[in-house]
Every structure is written in C-alpha cells, then in structure tokens.
Amino acid sequence: MNSILRILVLITLLTCVQAFAAGDAERGEIRGETCLGCHGIASYTNVYPTYRVPKLGGQHAEYISAALKGYRSGERSHPTMNAQAAGLSDQDIEDIAAYFASIAK
Template sequence: MIRSEIYLAILALLVAPAVSHAADAKAGRALAAQCQVCHGLDGIAKIPIAPHLAGESEIYLQSQLKAFRSGKREHEMMTVVAKDLSDQEIADLAAWYASIAISVTMPK
C-alpha cells in the first residue's frame, strides 16, 4: 500500500506543470546579502548559533525557509526574514548556497 502511494506521489510530481522558473544562483547571491551577517555570503556561519549553509542540499534549504515563512518552524530572526520571501526568492537563495563548493580535510 505504501509503495503505491509513493509511486503516485512521484508520478504526480513528474507530470505536474512547472509553477516557477528555474532557480537562479546569481540572483540568490544578491539576496544573500541580507543573510551574510549570520550565515556569511560564503555560507560559513559568522556567529555560533547560525548553521553553515555552504554546500547544503537545495531541497533542504528550500524546505527550511518555507517552514520559517509559514510559521511551521520558528526562530526569532528567521521567521521575520523568511516571511516576505517568494517561492522564487527561496529557490534562488537555496541555489546560491547549494552551489558553494566546500572541501573537507581529514585529520592525520
């Protein structure tokens, strides 16, 4: 039963008409100017309580921003910042932060 529900959900996503335009990382970079105090334009957090966003999943970033916007997720700053963002602006911001390449150096 669950498999058929998942199959139908995926099928619905594939055949649904596109509602928004493709995400634009360049536009997201411009929007990220308002995010840089906490998260950094480079996606590396500048304050201890803010998460790093560089290289994070685009889908994850969009879902979190939409959750802040709707009030499903609350944070004193993010709720205020996200409430006026359009779906396109959220997609653009997510595209920007997801496009930042990060590297990891393992300790020896």
C-alpha cells in the same frame, strides 16, 4: 538532422528549462547577501551574543528551500529566521537555495 541529434537537442533544452525553474543562483546571490551577515561567518557562531548559526554553503537546495518555507509559514519557529523568511517569495527562496547550494562547503 538525424533523430539521435534531435533527441540530444531536446534533452539539452529540457535541462536548461529545469535548471532555470529550480532557481537562479545569480539572483540568489544578490537576494541572499544579507543572509551572509549571519550565515557567512567563518566559525558559524554569531559574534555577540555567541550562538551557533547553521552553515548553508554546500547544503542541498531542497533542504534550504524546505527550511525557509517552514520559517515563512511559521511551521519552524525561530524569531530571527521567521522575520528573515517573511519577505521572501517562492522564487526568492528557490534562487537563494540554488545560490547557497552552489557555494563552497
């Protein structure tokens, strides 16, 4: 194997490892299913009482995970989302963020 090929293989392997560490969108889809009850609706407003729910699909994963960690720690305050984030592990948050970042805007 020549050295260029060896470097290419190494880069490919590193990219795979990074993609995994950043969050697994397939796991996030399962873990994030309940979120769609509020965040997946077409007009991004809750049915009743009517209030706006932020759109998550297509947001940057870093943005979503930072928001969730903020809700989990109480740094961001919102009763609904504090309760939603309370039970999430760091891995759950990364997976969910990867999932929402991957779906259509």
